Amino acid sequence: MQYWLMKSEPSEFSYDDLVARPDQTEHWDGVRNYQARNMLRDQMKRGDQVFFYHSNCAEPGIVGIAEISREGYPDHTAFDPDSKHPDPASDPANPRWFMVDVKPVRKLKRTITLAELKDRPELGDLALVRRGNRLSIMPVAADQWAFILSLE
DNA sequence: GCCAACGTTGGC
DNA sequence: GCCAACGTTGGC
Numbered sequence: 001m002q003y004w005l006m007k008s009e010p011s012e013f014s015y016d017d018l019v020a021r022p023d024q025t026e027h028w029d030g031v032r033n034y035q036a037r038n039m040l041r042d043q044m045k046r047g048d049q050v051f052f053y054h055s056n057c058a059e060p061g062i063v064g065i066a067e068i069s070r071e072g073y074p075d076h077t078a079f080d081p082d083s084k085h086p087d088p089a090s091d092p093a094n095p096r097w098f099m100v101d102v103k104p105v106r107k108l109k110r111t112i113t114l115a116e117l118k119d120r121p122e123l124g125d126l127a128l129v130r131r132g133n134r135l136s137i138m139p140v141a142a143d144q145w146a147f148i149l150s151l152e
Numbered sequence: 153g154c155c156a157a158c159g160t161t162g163g164c
Numbered sequence: 165g166c167c168a169a170c171g172t173t174g175g176c
Binding site for chain 1: 160161162163
């Protein structure tokens with residue numbers, strides 16, 4: 001069992017939007033960063049637990065828990081010139097970008113804010129709070145996961 | 153291989 | 165809206 005944190009702008013796709021999906025699942029497309037791509041393609045496994053983080057909003061923080069429901073497969077939106085993140089250099093025969101499917105597990109009782117997470121010395125190694133971090137997908141250690149949940 | 157320019161992320 | 169931090173691009 002591995003743990004992750006995935007960022008999403010709630011104005012684009014919020015935790016409630018995920019819950020509202022008719023089939024309770026959504027593909028996590030549009031990631032165009034190689035470090036994140038490698039995690040999507042190689043490391044994330046079905047059943048892994050994910051903190052759903054809202055970024056670029058009034059109260060950035062962790063709002064819910066999701067789960068990987070399908071392991072990495074090619075992000076076909078890269079081939080679509082009308083998609084939000086087309087990449088003409090990605091060849092369908094040798095896809096450059098990957099995505100996973102996620103499904104909701106539960107919403108947190110409250111948002112655990114970025115400000116709180118930054119305040120906790122226990123989370124000093126969490127990539128999210130490290131200076132200049134811009135990764136949209138990052139691993140969370142098991143003890144970090146448990147500690148963050150204990151703040152709820 | 154270096155590095156300046158540029159675009160993007162995301163907190164504030 | 166501002167801007168710091170970072171990744172990518174492309175000239176040389």
